[in-house]
Every structure is written in structure tokens, then in C-alpha cells.
Amino acid sequence: MDPKQWIDVTTEVQYSLDHFVIPDHYEKALTSVLIPHGVIMDRVEKLAKLIVQEAKGPLVVCCVLKGGHQFFADLINYIKKNVTRGGKSVPLSLEFIKVKSYSGTESGTVKLSLTDEECKEFAGKNILIVEDIIDTGKTMVQLLQKLKQFEPESVKVASLLIKKTPVSNGYIPDYVGFAIPNAFVVGYALDYNEYFRDLDHICVISEYGKDKYAIKN
Ligand code: HPA
Ligand code: MG
DSSP: OOGGGSEEOOGGGOBOGGGSOOOGGGGGGEEEEEEOHHHHHHHHHHHHHHHHHHOOSOEEEEEEETTTHHHHHHHHHHHHHHHHTTOOOOOEEEEEEEEEEEOSSSSOEEEESSOHHHHGGGTTOEEEEEEEEESSSHHHHHHHHHHHTTOOSEEEEEEEEEEOOTTOOOOOOSEEEEEEOSSOEEBTTBOBTTBSTTOSSEEEEOHHHHHHTSOOO
């Protein structure tokens, strides 16, 4: 996707927590709302429309767990609605994967929760990978390399967020919701050590929150 087509979120447009409903159990652990839930939903609707317009046939929509699940669920719902509103009808099948990235070496490898036997189902299919966030880009590049071994017809990637970070490898997905500042964000299924997935808005975590929910040995 061309950067001109996504929403560039800057730190100037962070909203005060007081302006939105935030679960009491997280209030002190956050500094601000970066993207309100309603704005996320409107953007996801638009991405669904673009995906339908550009789909060349049935899609295998592949959710990258766990962070991608909310975006995946809402995206699928909007794609279905597009059909009921008289838009192009695109048959979907759904797949779910967990991806573990092994860094260390430059090329690196990924381990998928699907067996190679299960991945053979991807041969000849149009795959849409649905991810929550592209940060360094490393995991996605490795995942794409791995999937291509199974000879799909095409592979596209939709990521709700892309982080503007100096450690990016330059990878840009086919569909992007928002480009965000180089801050740690949570909510809308994005987590910090498994917390904050139960928060609707995308928020910036506070120092207190990082400490409170840190993994302590
Ligand atoms: N939040 C949650 N998960 C992430 C982030 C983030 O900012 N970056 C990479 N994974
Ligand atoms: Mg993730």
C-alpha cells in the first residue's frame, strides 16, 4: 500500500483517557487513547471494501493469533456486509495460525502452528494474511518466505497497524489501517504480556502499566 493511502497517526492526536470509557482495571496503566474504537471500525470497513474490490477470487483469510483476532473478526464481518449491501461477493475460508519467530540470524526462521501437511492446502489459493501490527517487519518477511514454499496463487497481507520505527526492515503490507508513532500500544487485541486484549481502543501504555504488568521472576 502506498503510504498516502493509510492514516498517519501522530502523537499530537492522542486523546485524554477522560474522554472515553476505559476499564477501571487499566486506567492507571495507560497514558492516552491513540486510536478510538469507532475510528478503528470505520477504517476496517474501508479496508474490507478495498480487499473485496481487489480480490481475484475466493480468499483464504489467515488470522495471525493472538493479536490479529479482533481485526480479523471485524474485517470478515465487513466483507460479509459488503455482500449484503450489493457489493462483489467473495467466498472466504478461514485459517488461524500462530507464528513464532526465531531471531538471531539475519535470515531467521519462523515456526508455524500448522504442520507442513496442513500448509499444503494453500497450494493454488489466494491467501490474505491478517496481522495486528508490523513492527520490525522481520516476522512477516519470514512468514511470507515460508508460505511461498507451498505455492499459493497469491499472498497478500493486511495489517491494522504499521509502526514508524528506525528498526523497520522496510517491509510494507498490501493493506494498512494506520501508521503509528514508535510507542508501545495495546488494546483491540494487542497485548502487553497477555494483558490489555480486553480493551477496545488502541492506547499507549504508561510506565506504571509497563511495570505493573511486567513479567516478574
Ligand atoms: N504493541 C503490541 N504488540 C506489539 C507491538 C506493540 O506496540 N509492537 C510489536 N508487537
Ligand atoms: Mg503480534
